[in-house]
Structure formats: structure tokens, C-alpha cells
Amino acid sequence: MSLPQHIKTPSRTPVYALVGNPNCGKSTVFNALTGLKQKIGNYPGVTVERKVGTAYSQHGQPMTIIDLPGAYSLAARSPDEAVTRDVLLGRRADTTMPDRVVCVVDGSNLERNLYLVHQILDLGRPVILVVNMMDLATAAGLQIRIGRLEKELGIPVIATSASRGVGLIELKLALSRTDLPLPKHRWEVPAPIAPAVAELQASLQDNDGKPPLIARAEALLLLTDQDPVRVAGSNPLSPTTAASLQNWKNRFERTGTDWSAILVGARYDAIAALAATCVESTDTPHLRQSTSDKIDAVVTHGVWGWAVLGGIMTALFLSIFTFAEYPMNLIDAGVSALADAVKANLAPGDLRDLITDGAIAGVGGVVIFLPQILILFFFIGLLESTGYMARAAFIMDRLMAYVGLSGRSFIPLLSSFACAIPGIMATRAIADPKDRLTTILIAPLMTCSARLPVYAVIIAAVIPAEKVGPGIGLQGLVLFVLYLAGIVSAMVAALVLRRSVTKGKASGFIMEMPRYQMPPIRDLLIGLWQRAWVFLRRAGTIIFMATVILWVLLSFPKAGEGESQLDASIAGQVASAMHPAFEPVGFNREMTLALVPAMAAREVAVASLATTYAVDAEDEAETEQALRDQIAARWSLPSALAFLAWFVFAPQCLSTIAVARRETNGWKWPVVMLVYLFAAAYIFAGITYWGAIALGL
Amino acid sequence: MTEPLPLSQLAIGTSAVLREYPKAGAAFLRLREMGLLPGTTLTLVRTAPLGDPLEIKVRGYHLTLRKTEADHVLVEPVEQ
Numbered sequence: 001m002s003l004p005q006h007i008k009t010p011s012r013t014p015v016y017a018l019v020g021n022p023n024c025g026k027s028t029v030f031n032a033l034t035g036l037k038q039k040i041g042n043y044p045g046v047t048v049e050r051k052v053g054t055a056y057s058q059h060g061q062p063m064t065i066i067d068l069p070g071a072y073s074l075a076a077r078s079p080d081e082a083v084t085r086d087v088l089l090g091r092r093a094d095t096t097m098p099d100r101v102v103c104v105v106d107g108s109n110l111e112r113n114l115y116l117v118h119q120i121l122d123l124g125r126p127v128i129l130v131v132n133m134m135d136l137a138t139a140a141g142l143q144i145r146i147g148r149l150e151k152e153l154g155i156p157v158i159a160t161s162a163s164r165g166v167g168l169i170e171l172k173l174a175l176s177r178t179d180l181p182l183p184k185h186r187w188e189v190p191a192p193i194a195p196a197v198a199e200l201q202a203s204l205q206d207n208d209g210k211p212p213l214i215a216r217a218e219a220l221l222l223l224t225d226q227d228p229v230r231v232a233g234s235n236p237l238s239p240t241t242a243a244s245l246q247n248w249k250n251r252f253e254r255t256g257t258d259w260s261a262i263l264v265g266a267r268y269d270a271i272a273a274l275a276a277t278c279v280e281s282t283d284t285p286h287l288r289q290s291t292s293d294k295i296d297a298v299v300t301h302g303v304w305g306w307a308v309l310g311g312i313m314t315a316l317f318l319s320i321f322t323f324a325e326y327p328m329n330l331i332d333a334g335v336s337a338l339a340d341a342v343k344a345n346l347a348p349g350d351l352r353d354l355i356t357d358g359a360i361a362g363v364g365g366v367v368i369f370l371p372q373i374l375i376l377f378f379f380i381g382l383l384e385s386t387g388y389m390a391r392a393a394f395i396m397d398r399l400m401a402y403v404g405l406s407g408r409s410f411i412p413l414l415s416s417f418a419c420a421i422p423g424i425m426a427t428r429a430i431a432d433p434k435d436r437l438t439t440i441l442i443a444p445l446m447t448c449s450a451r452l453p454v455y456a457v458i459i460a461a462v463i464p465a466e467k468v469g470p471g472i473g474l475q476g477l478v479l480f481v482l483y484l485a486g487i488v489s490a491m492v493a494a495l496v497l498r499r500s501v502t503k504g505k506a507s508g509f510i511m512e513m514p515r516y517q518m519p520p521i522r523d524l525l526i527g528l529w530q531r532a533w534v535f536l537r538r539a540g541t542i543i544f545m546a547t548v549i550l551w552v553l554l555s556f557p558k559a560g561e562g563e564s565q566l567d568a569s570i571a572g573q574v575a576s577a578m579h580p581a582f583e584p585v586g587f588n589r590e591m592t593l594a595l596v597p598a599m600a601a602r603e604v605a606v607a608s609l610a611t612t613y614a615v616d617a618e619d620e621a622e623t624e625q626a627l628r629d630q631i632a633a634r635w636s637l638p639s640a641l642a643f644l645a646w647f648v649f650a651p652q653c654l655s656t657i658a659v660a661r662r663e664t665n666g667w668k669w670p671v672v673m674l675v676y677l678f679a680a681a682y683i684f685a686g687i688t689y690w691g692a693i694a695l696g697l
Numbered sequence: 698m699t700e701p702l703p704l705s706q707l708a709i710g711t712s713a714v715l716r717e718y719p720k721a722g723a724a725f726l727r728l729r730e731m732g733l734l735p736g737t738t739l740t741l742v743r744t745a746p747l748g749d750p751l752e753i754k755v756r757g758y759h760l761t762l763r764k765t766e767a768d769h770v771l772v773e774p775v776e777q
Contacts, residue, residue, distance in 0.1 A: 302746040398747035513759035
């Protein structure tokens, strides 16, 4: 081949791609190289997180590092893996094709990790191999001969234990090298598929304008990609190449040539040969039980496993509600103080009201959830990085399979009990796009913390505080039934969605069970800082706009003498117009009115009802007390129950809808979500109302 | 020589050598890429509390798969 044996550093800032299998410690390497100099965003058109950071060489030269999503293979199975493949192959117009590739592998699990490396060596880019988790490899009795690996592959190989900071200076030195050798490419394409690879490679060079080695790598990939995941923003194949590919696939089909088995087998043969010369095992690990095995004997046990899961879930909820209380009160006090300061310094009028009642109250009402969200994310990060999450998914998978989901959906749904927003964000870990979409669509059915104020006030008003059994109060029982109704309807919705709009083959549950690890606190904190920043930025933009608009709708036109502002406002008039539609399900006009501002957030319904009943109260406790009496006096029991049923389903939270739009990249799915949840809310409110009347309640 | 049987019917704790594999299907391509190839030795570590999915050990790491997938993977138990 006439390619140069060394590729010089380009004159612009060099771009490195960081790739590796999930659980190989890649994030730790990325954080160690770039610290807080990271930009987090999304790849345009796909919901995959894009992480780009800047590292500095030993001479202070900047280097751009793209942290590509973890992947097991370039034959992509998830949107994450498709992005990794497309960036490496230069298929994405929005991302510069990396000049050099840094492959991170788990030294204690070398063979499987080298599979992806083997594919990447085909690309003809300079590669640096980072053998990470050397401490674990040594503990497992594995001796990896780094020098030998370097010689065999012809590329720099750096041994690291990134979580302890070992080997990072050596890695930076390797990154700073002005010339890096191209990998020695001694791997032969297996004979039965060689003609197909040659033809596809030629076509990719001639018709798709690919450089020779990239064309060869793509040709190999096209043959293994039986069900290629296409993602938005990637260039399609030229018609000639696509026709040639189809032609070969048909021919292999006829002759019974299992091309993918031949390719994968040939790669693993090459890896086995490499491992035989470079890795020595001084231990017989299969004979002794590792710590992970001992923990798993309990954590995945038929009885103890459920106890551990239940215990962790309880701890999670308790900590969200108890630890978050103090910072939430602080934020609340801060927001009030800010509003008071504005009130003291501005003349009364619309501008002042807009700032205090609109902007500060609205954004403050959302920012107050920041502590809960951070605690939740810390816990989830902890469970994920230690390896427990994979176990929770493992024991829950069978149950989730009943409704067409997999164990991977369990944690996002669990998170949604606190708030659907982090729940929906956590669905990124779900590989199967249809599973992921279904999980996003049902997440709002999990009873989030914002519904509690609504439930609490109405239950206290209309449900008598009597005992229905030893230690069981009727009020508590109703609350429990509302939570249960959320869970059951989420499962039913999943079942229906998986058979209709998100129809598809069951996704299976091929998942690596990683070894247990000590949590990498530094990585967790960097992750939390990023979450907090994204959340606050959103509160400052989308939520700010929404609350200001809502304030305008509630404040204009101005009420006349003896008329309530809510009645006169545009929102009030909308409610009056809507009322005939809600009469059949038992809602009175005030209830309908409360639904309009509650579009911003469910708990606003309580505040809105309180205003409507013109409760003149000094503090919140008194407001709730008085409101309770008003509701008890004015609402019939069937109406109140119908209102509760409505809130089990109604997707009344602008932020959730905004997040669903961002995570699904478009308005189609948020609209589907809105329509089905509002329809369910309406239908079940009606059933509850008429059912209660029929029962003579 | 023992008779090949589906991976889903292997006794917990036993090792076996992988023999046969379905050609088509993205799931099986992925299992191959994860290092499960004809001739590879694996051990069935456990099943989940409800009997499905399975956890196997292969090439020094642990992997899960559902029974519906394991039904199609033929293995030959290794004499202890």
C-alpha cells in the first residue's frame, strides 16, 4: 500500500476520538484528560449525548478529544453505537473526522475488548491503545506484556489504572507525539468473502469518495451489518455501492455462506493469537470465587435479591425526600427574598408583577426541584458506576418482559417517581430505540412528587379520616391506590404501545454484567455538575418563557370592580369556554379553571384553586386548611374522586413535555404522549365520576 | 461425547462448549461479537430469580441473555 507509514500532526488543533467498550473506564480517562473543560450537547438529529473536551499536551498545546459513546462493535446495535461508528468512518457532516483514535480497553477482560480495537485498526488511522484497569488485571493473575503488544500491533500501548491516576502522564506524552505510526495490518480478510470485500471497497472508493482504508473498513462492516442502524445526520450509500452490497448478500444467501460468522470468527482467531503471545495467566481464576461472585450470590438471590432491591429503593426515596428538604427550604427562602427585594425596589405595577409573580415565582418553582434531581442523579450514578444497576435490571427483566419491555427500563421508571424529567433523561441507557421510546411515553404515569400536594389537599378534604383496618387509614389507602393506579396503568400502557405505535420485535437482554467497582467519586461529581448546569440553563430559557406567557394569560385583561382577576383573565375565559367539555366527567367550573395554569406544573392546581376560592390567608398552612374546608363544602365526592383520577394520568407539566421533545428530537412523540394521556385522564375521570354516582357515594 | 443441548437447558454451574448457532438475526450477530463462537467454552453461572434471563461466564466476563435466545444456541457439556 502506498500510504505513508507515519502521519504528521495536522496544523490545526488535532482531534482525537476516545473509544472503548462500556465499563472499560473510558469516562475516567476522559475526565482525567480534560477535567471540567468539557462541552456536553447532543448530536444533531439523534438523542445521543455528545461530549467534547480539551486536553493540553505536556508542551501546553491544546488537543480536542471527542468522547464517543461506549460500543462493543462498529456493527451498531443502538443509536449510541451508530454515532460511534459514523464519527469514526467520517459519515457525519456535523463532526470532524478524528485524526487519531485512542482505544481504551479493560486489561482484565482483554479478548472481548480487543474485538472493537481490531475493527478500528482497519481504519488506517493512527491508534493509541490504552490498557486500563491494570490493577484489576494484576489482581486477577493476568500478566500483560505491554512491550510485546506494542511490537505486534505496531502502535503505542499505554498501561493505565485511570481510577488511581496511574499511567496518565505517559498517555499525555503519547498524545503529544507529533508523529504516530500507523498500525501494522497483518490481518487477512478470510478467503470466502475476500472478493466481496474487494468489490465493495472499490465501489466505495470510486462512487462514495472514501479513502482506501476507510473504504475497506466500511466494506467489511457492510457485510456484518445485518440490520444496520441508520441514524439521522449520516450520509447514505451511493446507489452503485448499495446495489453491489445487495448483490453479494443475495449470492451469499444462495450459497449458504455465513459471512458474518466468518468475519467475526476470523477476528477472534487473530485476537486469540495475539493474546497467546502477550498475556500470561499465573492464576486459575475459574477455580476461585471472586468478590463479585460472592456479592452476586446474595444480590441476585431468589429471596435476598428482592430484599436488597427493595432496601435500595426505600433508601433512595427516603433520601430524596429527607436530604433534599433543607436545600429546598433554602432555595425557597432565597426565591422569596429575591421577590421581596424586587417588590421593595420597584413601584407597584405590571412590570413588578411580571418579575415577581411571573419570572421569579415560575422559575423558582422549578429550580426548587434541583436538590431532589441532584440527589436522584447521584444515587443513580452511584448504582450505575458500582455495577449494581446491571443486577437490578437482571432480576427485573422477567417482570418487565410481560409488558414488552426489558430490565433496562426499570431504573428510568423508578426515577420517575421523584420526577419524570430525570426519568426520561435516564432512558439514554436503553439500547433498543423502541424500548426507549415506550419507556419515555409511560414515564409520566409514575406518580411524581409534584402530584403529592394535589392529592394531599383533596384527600384531606373529601375522604373521612377513619380506619378501615388495624393500622390502615382510609386516607392513606386512597393515596396508595392512586400510586398503584399509576404503576398499573403504566404497565398497561406499555403493553398497548408495544403492540401498536412502538410495535417491534422483543429486544432481548444481551447485557454485560460488569464487575463491582468502588464508585469513582470524581467522575460522579463532574457528572452532577453537568446535570445541574443543563437543568439550570433550561430553567432559565424554556421554563422562563413558559411561566412569563402563563402570567400574561392570567393577568390580562384587568379585572373590573367586584370581579376576580382569574375570571376576567384570558386563562379564565378559556376555562369558561372549556367547562362544557368537562361537565360530563363531573368537573365544576373552578376545577376546570385550575387545569389551565396547572399546565405549567401540577402542583399549581392547588394554588389556583386557592386563589379562585378567594381564600384570604396569611400563610400556606392556613391556605391549605381553608382550601380543604372550601373543597369539602363545595365539591361532591364523585367530582373530587374524578379530579384525583384525572391527575393520575394528565400530562400537566410543561417541563416533561419539553424534555420528551428534546429526547425524541421532534414534536411527534410528545404529541402522542399528550393525546393518549389526556384521553386516559378524561376517560378515567368520567368512569370514576359515574361509577361513584352509581355506587351512591 | 455428550449430546448437544440448548444452552437454556444446561444445569447451573456446568461448563459447556458452544457448538451451533443460528445464522440470521441481529441478536446472534451481537452474541458472536461478544465472543460466543463455535468452540468457545462457557459456564452457566445462574438464572435470575424468576428463571429468566440467564447469566453466563465467557472469556473471563459475565454476560446475560434471555431464554428465547439461549434456546437457539446449542452447547455440548464438558465432562467434569
